[in-house]
Amino acid sequence: MKESFSQKCKEALTALTIRKKCCRYLWDAVLHAEPSDNTDTAAQIRAWGESCRCDACLSVLIRALFVRYGAMTDPQKRYHLEFTFRSEAERNAAAALLENAGFMMHASVRHPANGKEKWILYYKSSGNMEDFLAYIGASAAAFDIMNAKIVKEFRNSVNRQVNCDTANIEKQLEASKKYIDAIRLLTETGAISKLPENLQKTARLRLEYEQVSLAELGNLCEPKVSKSGMKHRMEKLLEYAAGLQAEMPCTPENP
Ligand SMILES: [Zn+2]
Numbered sequence: 001m002k003e004s005f006s007q008k009c010k011e012a013l014t015a016l017t018i019r020k021k022c023c024r025y026l027w028d029a030v031l032h033a034e035p036s037d038n039t040d041t042a043a044q045i046r047a048w049g050e051s052c053r054c055d056a057c058l059s060v061l062i063r064a065l066f067v068r069y070g071a072m073t074d075p076q077k078r079y080h081l082e083f084t085f086r087s088e089a090e091r092n093a094a095a096a097l098l099e100n101a102g103f104m105m106h107a108s109v110r111h112p113a114n115g116k117e118k119w120i121l122y123y124k125s126s127g128n129m130e131d132f133l134a135y136i137g138a139s140a141a142a143f144d145i146m147n148a149k150i151v152k153e154f155r156n157s158v159n160r161q162v163n164c165d166t167a168n169i170e171k172q173l174e175a176s177k178k179y180i181d182a183i184r185l186l187t188e189t190g191a192i193s194k195l196p197e198n199l200q201k202t203a204r205l206r207l208e209y210e211q212v213s214l215a216e217l218g219n220l221c222e223p224k225v226s227k228s229g230m231k232h233r234m235e236k237l238l239e240y241a242a243g244l245q246a247e248m249p250c251t252p253e254n255p
Contacts, residue, residue, distance in 0.1 A: 005074035009133075009141045010067045016137050022053035023060040030064035042089035049097045058101050063136040065094060072129075072141065075148035081129045082122035084110075091119035103132055172213055176206065179234045182241035183207055191244050195237075202233045 018024045026048055033044060045065075052058050065083065073080040083105070085091040091107065098105055098121065105121040112118065123129050126145050133142035183203045186192040192200055205220055212220075214234070215227040225233070 005141075005144075006071045009072055009138050010070075012140055013063055013067055013136065013138055016063075018060055020054055020056060022051075023056050026051060026057055026061045027064045030061065030068055040089075041085075042087065042093040045090060045093040045097065049093075049100070058097070059135055059137070062097065062101055062103075063138075065097070066136055066138075069094070072133075075126070075129075075141075075145045076151075079124055079126045079129055079145070079148075080122065081132065082120050085119040085121075086116065088119050091121060095121055101135065103128075103135070169211060172211060176210060176214075179206055179238060180210060182238045185241045185244060186237065189244060191240065195240060199233055199236055199240075202230065203237055206234070 018027055029048060029051075033039075048061055049058075052061060069083045069085060071082055071084065083091070083094060085094060088109070095105065095107060105123055108120045108122065110118040110120055123132060126149055130142045130145050133139070133145070183192075183206055186195070186203065187207075192203060195203075201221065202217075202225075205217055209217060209220065213227075214230040218225040218227055218230040221230075
């Protein structure tokens with residue numbers, strides 16, 4: 001069976017060295033406590049909180065609670081981290097400990113169709129999850145969230161870039177269309193052959209490279225022509241085509 005993200009994270013947490021005796025005591029107490037239906041686990045969680053002796057005790061206690069009651073989804077799929085408890089009192093006792101450490105988790109309750117209610121504390125924001133994981137020493141999992149965020153942002157920026165490029169190409173096509181229509185008219189009527197050589201060349205290039213900008217088209221000319229020079233030539237072609245159209249007799253195609 002494939003190891004879940006939670007399992008991997010918990011194994012890493014379990015492998016961490018706990019230096020101080022007071023912290024080690026709490027770790028063992030949480031992970032070796034055997035709850036039965038008779039145990040008041042809420043009172044037990046409160047008692048653990050009261051047993052904190054040094055600066056590190058609370059974070060080790062919360063780390064142990066996470067290994068025992070916690071779970072986390074692979075951040076590549078979605079951002080979700082939670083604690084699951086058997087009773088509301090148990091959940092509230094844990095919530096109080098987490099608040100002491102500065103973590104205000106959301107509370108909810110789950111009602112499975114067949115089974116007992118589950119009392120939940122959870123985080124769904126990547127920022128909160130990162131802070132929490134770093135606090136309990138799950139640095140690899142915190143890094144995975146950071147990584148997932150970077151990948152997501154990169155994908156979004158690539159999509160934005162693609163959309164932007166598409167819009168630019170459409171704009172260019174739209175702009176060159178009126179010139180292309182004019183050039184086609186000049187070509188089909190043979191009027192193009194009466195125009196100056198540089199305009200004929202420009203017209204041929206425009207038809208050949210419909211998608212490039214005027215500046216790029218100017219670079220394709222021999223010798224090169226500036227963007228404003230190209231613009232000027234295009235306007236000339238447009239003028240000739242308009243003049244030609246004015247002389248043409250009215251037909252259904254040329255109302
Ligand atoms: Zn300690």
